[in-house]
Amino acid sequence: MRVFLLIIFFCFLPCLLLAQQSSLCGTVHSSRSQPVTGAHIKLFSNTTTLTTVSDADGHYCFKKINSGKYTVLVTSVGYREAREQLELEAQESAKVDFKLKRRMYEEEITVVTASRTIKELEDVSVPVSVIPDSEIEMSGSTRLRDILIEQTGLNVVSDHGNGIQMQGFDPDYTLIMIDNQPVIGRTAGTLDLDRITIGDVQQIEIVKGPSSALWGSDALAGVINIITKKGVQPFKWDMTGRFGSHDSYDGSTNLSFNQEKLSGQFFANTSGSGGYDMDTTSIAPTKPSFQSYTFSGRLNYDLSKKIALGVDSRFYREDVSYPQQLEIDESLYRINGDEYQQNYNITPELSVRLNDRQLFEATAFLSRFESETELNYQEDGSLYNRSTFDQQLNKYELKSSTFWSKTHTTIIGAGLNHEELLGGNYKGTPTFNSYFAFGQHEWELSKQLSFTAGFRFDAHSEYASQFSPKFSGLYRPNDFIHLRASLGGGYKAPEFRQLFLDFTNAQVGYSVFGSSTVVEGVERLQAEGVIEELLINPENIGEIEAERSFAYNVGVDLFPLDGMQLRINAFRNNVQDLIDTQRIAVRQNGQSVFSYFNLNRIYTQGIETELRYRPAFNDNLQLSLGYQYLDARRQITREFDDVVDGRVVTVTKKDYIPMLNRSKHTTNAKIYYTFEEPGIESSLRVQYRGRYWFADYNNNNQAEDNEYALSANTPNSDIDNFWEKAIVNFSLAKTFYDRYRLQAGIDNLTNFQSPQFMPYNPGRTFYAQLNIQLY
Numbered sequence: 001m002r003v004f005l006l007i008i009f010f011c012f013l014p015c016l017l018l019a020q021q022s023s024l025c026g027t028v029h030s031s032r033s034q035p036v037t038g039a040h041i042k043l044f045s046n047t048t049t050l051t052t053v054s055d056a057d058g059h060y061c062f063k064k065i066n067s068g069k070y071t072v073l074v075t076s077v078g079y080r081e082a083r084e085q086l087e088l089e090a091q092e093s094a095k096v097d098f099k100l101k102r103r104m105y106e107e108e109i110t111v112v113t114a115s116r117t118i119k120e121l122e123d124v125s126v127p128v129s130v131i132p133d134s135e136i137e138m139s140g141s142t143r144l145r146d147i148l149i150e151q152t153g154l155n156v157v158s159d160h161g162n163g164i165q166m167q168g169f170d171p172d173y174t175l176i177m178i179d180n181q182p183v184i185g186r187t188a189g190t191l192d193l194d195r196i197t198i199g200d201v202q203q204i205e206i207v208k209g210p211s212s213a214l215w216g217s218d219a220l221a222g223v224i225n226i227i228t229k230k231g232v233q234p235f236k237w238d239m240t241g242r243f244g245s246h247d248s249y250d251g252s253t254n255l256s257f258n259q260e261k262l263s264g265q266f267f268a269n270t271s272g273s274g275g276y277d278m279d280t281t282s283i284a285p286t287k288p289s290f291q292s293y294t295f296s297g298r299l300n301y302d303l304s305k306k307i308a309l310g311v312d313s314r315f316y317r318e319d320v321s322y323p324q325q326l327e328i329d330e331s332l333y334r335i336n337g338d339e340y341q342q343n344y345n346i347t348p349e350l351s352v353r354l355n356d357r358q359l360f361e362a363t364a365f366l367s368r369f370e371s372e373t374e375l376n377y378q379e380d381g382s383l384y385n386r387s388t389f390d391q392q393l394n395k396y397e398l399k400s401s402t403f404w405s406k407t408h409t410t411i412i413g414a415g416l417n418h419e420e421l422l423g424g425n426y427k428g429t430p431t432f433n434s435y436f437a438f439g440q441h442e443w444e445l446s447k448q449l450s451f452t453a454g455f456r457f458d459a460h461s462e463y464a465s466q467f468s469p470k471f472s473g474l475y476r477p478n479d480f481i482h483l484r485a486s487l488g489g490g491y492k493a494p495e496f497r498q499l500f501l502d503f504t505n506a507q508v509g510y511s512v513f514g515s516s517t518v519v520e521g522v523e524r525l526q527a528e529g530v531i532e533e534l535l536i537n538p539e540n541i542g543e544i545e546a547e548r549s550f551a552y553n554v555g556v557d558l559f560p561l562d563g564m565q566l567r568i569n570a571f572r573n574n575v576q577d578l579i580d581t582q583r584i585a586v587r588q589n590g591q592s593v594f595s596y597f598n599l600n601r602i603y604t605q606g607i608e609t610e611l612r613y614r615p616a617f618n619d620n621l622q623l624s625l626g627y628q629y630l631d632a633r634r635q636i637t638r639e640f641d642d643v644v645d646g647r648v649v650t651v652t653k654k655d656y657i658p659m660l661n662r663s664k665h666t667t668n669a670k671i672y673y674t675f676e677e678p679g680i681e682s683s684l685r686v687q688y689r690g691r692y693w694f695a696d697y698n699n700n701n702q703a704e705d706n707e708y709a710l711s712a713n714t715p716n717s718d719i720d721n722f723w724e725k726a727i728v729n730f731s732l733a734k735t736f737y738d739r740y741r742l743q744a745g746i747d748n749l750t751n752f753q754s755p756q757f758m759p760y761n762p763g764r765t766f767y768a769q770l771n772i773q774l775y
Contacts, residue, residue: 210490
């Protein structure tokens with residue numbers, strides 16, 4: 001009888017257990033109450049993990065669940081994740097519904113520049129913004145300058161090319177990269193943004209604030225990293241052609257493929273213009289005619305599941321020609337100018353993934369930039385002057401990434417840089433050698449709180465070693481508010497010109513010497529009898545040091561409505577040992593002799609705000625509004641006579657005055673709207689830059705009314721209201737048969753022009769562009 005009862009018990013035990021089990025079902029909808037299909041739902045506890053996906057009606061269901069405490073996590077592309085904690089009782093049929101809030105971007109955007117590891121944009125703890133390819137396409141932009149000038153907190157300034165100003169710093173202090181590798185060729189500190197086409201760009205990542213802890217020198221103000229497109233689909237090929245005002249043209253083709261172990265991408269671009277002239281009193285045009293070419297290619301091959309090889313290469317060349325008139329020995333001569341510049345690089349890569357936790361990467365970056373300017377007399381073609389610039393950079397790096405768990409990641413790396421320069425205005429062949437090591441650890445304490453700490457050490461052949469720390473944190477107490485804070489140090493290495501320049505302008509008659517060539521240069525000029533007065537003894541100048549910065553960024557992201565994000569970031573940068581030029585002697589012709597010094601300190605501080613809104617009631621509308629307030633000042637020393645105890649004494653006082661070429665107020669607005677019925681995409685983008693101190697004409701270190709740019713008080717600037725100074729760009733685009741995209745636009749609708757302050761802006765221009773998806 002006992003045996004019979006045991007048999008009956010074990011036969012009915014599964015039924016008894018099933019009777020004790022529970023179930024969980026529910027729905028997943030958007031905030032507009034539309035079902036979300038294919039959402040991933042994960043139900044887990046310390047001992048159990050179950051997954052499913054929502055059906056076409058947004059329904060999901062888990063059955064036969066043991067009682068206990070569980071967490072439900074719901075994720076879907078284009079939406080922010082949602083989670084719920086619950087406790088299931090025995091035989092309970094629970095129901096939990098989810099409403100997902102959309103992300104600010106249609107897809108999950110990941111970035112690498114901010115941490116050197118792939119992270120979702122919403123999980124980054126430092127100030128970073130991303131320009132996706134969809135925004136680049138809708139804007140109709142073709143060069144890097146065109147798209148950056150429309151971003152919050154960025155201003156384009158013209159000084160030996162069009163460079164970018166970030167958080168109040170000159171273009172020298174922002175590192176420009178393509179696929180994590182630096183772009184070289186700063187002939188006078190500014191990297192000309194017009195050199196870089198964006199026809200093959202997937203996204204542009206902008207990190208604001210010192211980033212030397214990850215990327216080294218030139219990243220004192222921040223980093224702009226251009227991420228190019230990679231081969232993802234089995235085969236894809238498209239072509240784009242564009243024609244516009246001033247005989248401008250731009251044509252490109254993109255071909256990519258991905259075939260199991262082998263993938264690749266090839267890109268070619270040609271661009272040119274007939275130039276334009278905004279100053280009829282000068283023979284030389286404001287923008288001379290030019291032609292440029294860009295070719296790039298990338299191949300990746302997976303040797304196995306653990307080992308992958310890659311090689312990336314890029315070539316750029318630009319040719320420019322222009323007329324010019326020079327005064328030589330009180331006589332005027334017409335000159336023909338011809339210039340070229342070219343940049344080419346190759347980047348072989350090796351990655352080894354030992355397991356899910358360990359990744360090793362080895363990279364070599366070999367780059368060269370060349371430029372030459374030749375001036376010839378129009379009358380007989382004889383040579384007046386030729387100048388050359390030839391820079392080489394070889395960079396080698398090893399990096400290890402350890403993914404200890406989902407909450408801990410460590411990266412460490414080391415490498416070396418070898419840099420050479422050959423130029424007619426430089427003494428000998430200057431060479432830099434530097435060695436670096438860096439490390440960083442990311443720690444996610446919870447889904448709400450995470451920290452990142454890192455450092456970089458640089459040992460250089462020409463200046464003292466540098467240590468750059470970094471610390472940042474992210475706190476997300478709820479879906480409404482995200483808090484970010486970061487602090488860190490940065491440095492800017494002295495450039496070749498600041499150390500080794502040996503230059504005398506044959507036409508004007510001034511001279512500039514680097515800190516290591518100034519003694520010999522001044523002695524040579526004294527021997528030639530051209531020095532009238534020596535203001536500073538060059539023997540007392542000494543070698544210049546690297547500029548140092550320490551910065552603070554504090555920000556908050558608010559999500560007051562579904563589809564709305566308000567980002568606010570306050571920053572402060574303190575810079576010491578600022579490298580500046582100073583007059584050290586006066587020549588017999590009244591011109592000056594200059595050299596470089598660690599003279600001043602500066603600080604920049606301000607607030608950036610950006611509002612993005614994609615209304616839940618209208619997916620076709622996207623709005624954004626940005627504003628920056630900037631206070632940038634440099635330290636000066638004033639000397640004046642004062643009476644102390646009845647005696648006249650000279651008093652020295654240090655003071656901070658505004659820096660030139662910095663606007664206190666800048667703003668931008670963008671509206672993108674798609675008309676569904678005709679299928680037309682439209683964009684309207686507005687840029688406004690407030691007035692700024694342009695030049696100290698009387699050298700009194702005080703801003704006078706006639707020294708401001710973009711002001712009614714400035715000569716040739718009789719404009720003083722917003723819309724006369726705002727730059728408004730407009731475009732329309734239509735796609736036909738899913739393969740042809742026709743776009744037309746007008747840049748600078750208000751026809752605002754300022755030849756003196758914005759020579760890169762010719763006024764109102766028109767363009768038409770056609771893109772064809774061939775395969």
